[in-house]
Amino acid sequence: xxxxxxxxxxxxxxxxxxxxxxxxxxxxxxxxxxxxxxxxxxxxxxxxxxxxxxxxxxxxxxxxxx
Numbered sequence: 001x002x003x004x005x006x007x008x009x010x011x012x013x014x015x016x017x018x019x020x021x022x023x024x025x026x027x028x029x030x031x032x033x034x035x036x037x038x039x040x041x042x043x044x045x046x047x048x049x050x051x052x053x054x055x056x057x058x059x060x061x062x063x064x065x066x
Contacts, residue, residue, distance in 0.1 A: 002065045011059035022047035
């Protein structure tokens with residue numbers, strides 16, 4: 001089972017709070033003008049959980065692949 005963080009781009013306001021908490025996981029893509037998740041083999045669950053908890057738009061969540 002792999003957990004991958006995802007961003008609901010329709011709700012995201014690009015506040016960059018997730019980048020402040022977990023810059024190795026989240027980034028702003030200036031070419032697309034959107035937030036994105038880095039492609040990592042494993043994500044630091046504690047940092048992603050903190051980003052989820054602190055997202056003002058509740059647009060960051062975990063996607064679980066079985």
